[in-house]
Amino acid sequence: MKKLEELLETLKPSIQKFTTISGTPTALYEPISYILGLGGKRIRPAMVLASYKLYKDQISEEAIELAEVVEMFHNFTLMHDDILDGADLRRGQQTVHKKWDEPTAILSGDLLQILVYQKLSKIGNIAILDLFSSMAVELCEGQMDDMQFETMDNVKNEAYIEMIRQKTAVLLGFSLKAGAMLAGASTNESDDLYDLGIAIGLSFQLMDDYLDSFGEKAKVGKRIGGDILEKKKTYLWNEMWSSLNPTEQQQINEAYKLSEEETIQFVKSKMKETKASNATLELAQYYTNTSLNLLADLEFPNDKSYLEEIVQILSGRES
């Protein structure tokens, strides 16, 4: 992770700054510094800088601002999504609406979203601003689809992939594309980087879904089997479900009367039997390969090893 660490070192002053953001009334600003201070890999801002560095040797003040934009926006989505999902914990700490209350989490999130746009307009690049808004619209659409899928029995694979593209991948696509645009890349070049971000995002989300059921708790950093208990309609679930006959589907539903641990074990065994687990890994691998091939084909003025390392990390090969 040498390359990533170098980028994160560049981001340190920003992270320090935006985790200590303050204003009046304090009750409005505290949740913002709180959620931004909870940590995380900071992979999105690193992607902005990695993309920028493909074209420029020195990272500019504006590139740092753009990196801050994506991290702040990501945390805005987390603050509101945690309300939507009724989540109590985020990175092992209380979510904002649990630590404070829902009105505070709604309003602080709204403010954070405004601060994001304030920073974007300071950068002053209208094309990036437009790209950001289009991305943000898609992200809301993906989030709504995700909520609606919860109440459905089964979701078609195409619909699931489209949902994670909007909910997860477009922000990664934006991070790479906008970083390149800011550095003066051509439309074709920045479009290619957008496609790369999308492929990385799909691979990352599919691996994330897989590890939620088949990862090791210590590595994943959260309880294994959460998606199964919520009957989350992931690719992994849908592949299993569509391979089962009505009797077997009934068995799955019955398994939810067992203890949580037994439910998880039973569903996992069905995911393996139906080869849904393999299919998920294979699709994640497909998108990782797409990413690596795209990256290999692209030519840039500068070193692309920063970006290569990020692809490796997000595809779960290195952590």
Added chain:
Amino acid sequence: MKKLEELLETLKPSIQKFTTISGTPTALYEPISYILGLGGKRIRPAMVLASYKLYKDQISEEAIELAEVVEMFHNFTLMHDDILDGADLRRGQQTVHKKWDEPTAILSGDLLQILVYQKLSKIGNIAILDLFSSMAVELCEGQMDDMQFETMDNVKNEAYIEMIRQKTAVLLGFSLKAGAMLAGASTNESDDLYDLGIAIGLSFQLMDDYLDSFGEKAKVGKRIGGDILEKKKTYLWNEMWSSLNPTEQQQINEAYKLSEEETIQFVKSKMKETKASNATLELAQYYTNTSLNLLADLEFPNDKSYLEEIVQILSGRES
């Protein structure tokens, strides 16, 4: 209202357009067209156009877009504020989080806010974009103060005025200032119009508070006495409360054990006895006079009668 009607006529196609906004998933877009279709005076977009017309004879496409921005943003704040306030009704219809649910109202509101910025970046004026974000930050701050005041016994008048300046007046200030900026007004001119918007906003909010207790239901369009039942810490309430001795304050608290109608009547009688009702009217009148004097002193290339009529309407002199 001849002048205002003329402006609203200009806005008709926009209003038609944004009350039928659609997209996928529909569950995300329907609440937006719903709330924008609930009506209202559309006074904020009319203020943008009135201000623009001070400098330009013909209303441009961009001026219309800017008018749409303020109406959409206003409705975004309503959608989220209704969750914060736990309000069931908005303009006699179900609020979004009641008709759908809270997650939908949060997410549709977030999308509406993004659509606002998308429109702003289409207009492409960075100074207006910055002004908008600063205004929106203040509006969030005012909303948080308003929530925090609810749990306080008494609020100082200066704090209350500052709160309504942020929560209500800055959007009117923005509407006038941004309309003028778009029309090419100088910094001094547009600053004067901002001040005018603030004075109009303060006058409007104080009258609104007064009418909530002392208006006629038919005219006000909602139940009289709602603020009293919520013990809302308005200027009207605070003026009364600070004039009462502890025994009388105790009497007020006791009155809340009576029927709602009796509570309202008792508190209103105390508001009259302490002259809090008069003081509120006088302060509203003071800000109306400030508005009218400001407007009389300012000189513009074009007719200012549009703006004069709006000041009259918002100060409650004409409806």
